[in-house]
Amino acid sequence: METILKLDQIHKNYGKKEVLKGVSLDVQKGEIISVLGPSGCGKSTLLNIIAGILPINSGHVLLNGVEVTSPNKIVPIEKRDLNMVFQDFALWPHMTARENILYGLKLRKATRQEQEENLQKMVDLLHLNGLMDQYPAELSGGQQQRVAIARALIMSPSIILLDEPLCNLDVQLRIEMRTEMAQIFRELKTTVFHVTHDPSEAFAMADQIVVMNDGKIDQIATPEACYRRPATAVVAGLLGAGNHISGSAGKSDGEYTEARIAGTQVRALNFASGSSLSLYFRAEDAAYSDTERPNSIPVQVVMPTFEGGIYRMKAKTQDSEEVTFLHTSNLNKGQKGYLSIEPDQLYAYDRTGA
Ligand SMILES: Nc1ncnc2c1ncn2[C@@H]1O[C@H](COP(=O)(O)OP(=O)(O)OP(=O)(O)O)[C@@H](O)[C@H]1O
DSSP states (O other), rough: OOEEEEEEEEEEEEETEEEEEEEEEEEEETTTTEEOOTSSHHHHHHHHHHHSSSSSSSSEETTTEEEEEEETTTTTGGGSSSSOOOOOOOOOSSHHHHHHHHHHHHTTTTTHHHHHHHHHHHHHHHTOTTTTTOGGGSOHHHHHHHHHHHHHHHTTTSSEEEESTTTTSHHHHHHHHHHHHHHHHHHOOOOOOEEESHHHHHHHSSSSSEEEETEEEEEEEEEHHOOOOOOOOSHHTTTOOOOOEEEOOOBSSEEEEEEEEEEEEEEEEOOOOOEEEEEEGGGGEEEEEEOOTTTTEEEEEEEEEOOOSEEEEEEEETTOOOEEESSSOOOOTTEEEEEEEEEGGGGEEEEEEE
C-alpha cells in the first residue's frame, strides 16, 4: 500500500470557532474516499485545506510523503500534485471544451502530439465526441461536468479532489454520472477524495466512507460496514435510520444489549456505554403485524400516506414517540399492532442530553 495523502491531527479555527477538531486520515493509492456529513460539519473546509486554499491552526498535511501544509507553511494549489473538480465545474467560459481540457498540459509545455493523444483518450473515456469546439455555455450540465473531469484527469495528478461534483445536475443524470465516474476512476486507478452530503453518491462511488460530524470523524469504513453498523447516532441518521426511540440499557454481552423500551424489551446492536439509550432503525427494516412477534415494539397507527406501491405509516409508541414504517396495504388510523425489527437492524446509542 502506498499512502498518497496523509492528514495528521488537523485543527482549524475560524476566529474563535473550532471547525476541525483533530482530523486524521490516510488515503491510499487508487482508493476512492467519500467524505459524508451533515451541513456545516467541516467537509468543504477539509477539502480546501487539502487543496492548499486554507491554512490550519495545527497538524500536518502530507502529499506523497512531503509536507504541504502545516501551521506555518502552505504549498499553493498550483504547486500541489492534485486537481480539483468544483461544484459549479468552474470551466473558463471564454475557452472551448478543448482549450479548457488542454489548459494544464499547455502550461506544462507538453508537445502538440502529447496534447492530442491525451485529449483523444479523454474524449473517448468521457464520451465527449463532437463537443470539443463548443464553449461551456453551449454544453449541457452533464457535458460540462465531463469536461471538468477530463480537465482534471488529463493531468494524471496523484489525487483528484471532488467537491459535491454532482449537486448541480438533475436526479437522473446524477445517478448515471456517479456510476460512470466511479467506473472511470477505477479503470484509471485514480486516487479520489470526494466530498458529498448525498449518501447514495458516497455508496455508489466510495471504497471507504468517512463520516464527519461536528469537525470530527465518526466512522471510517466500507460503504456496507457504515450502512450495516453505523458507529454513532449521527452516522445512523445520515444513512437512513430516521426512527429513534428512547430506552434504557439492559443486560449486554458487549455486541448486543437487551434494551428496555415502553411496553417491552428488545435486543439491539450495542454502541452505547451508558444506561440511557436512543434506539435507531430504518423505516424499511420494520415489519408490521397485528400480533406480537420476536423483537417487536407495540405501536399505534397515526397517519397513513400512500406513496404509490407502498404506504408510509406514521405511528406512535407507548411513550408517544413518533416512528415511521412501510406497509404494502393501508392500515386504519388508530390501529394497534407491533413493529418487529431484527436485532442487527436496531442500533443502540447513548442518549445525548440524558
Ligand atoms: N470563512 C468562514 N468564516 C467563518 N466560519 C466559516 C467560514 N467558512 C465556514 N465556516 C463555518 O465552519 C463550519 C464548517 O463549514 P464547512 O463549509 O466546512 O461545512 P460543510 O460540511 O462543507 O457544509 P456544507 O455541506 O453545508 O457545505 C460551519 O459552521 C461554517 O459556518
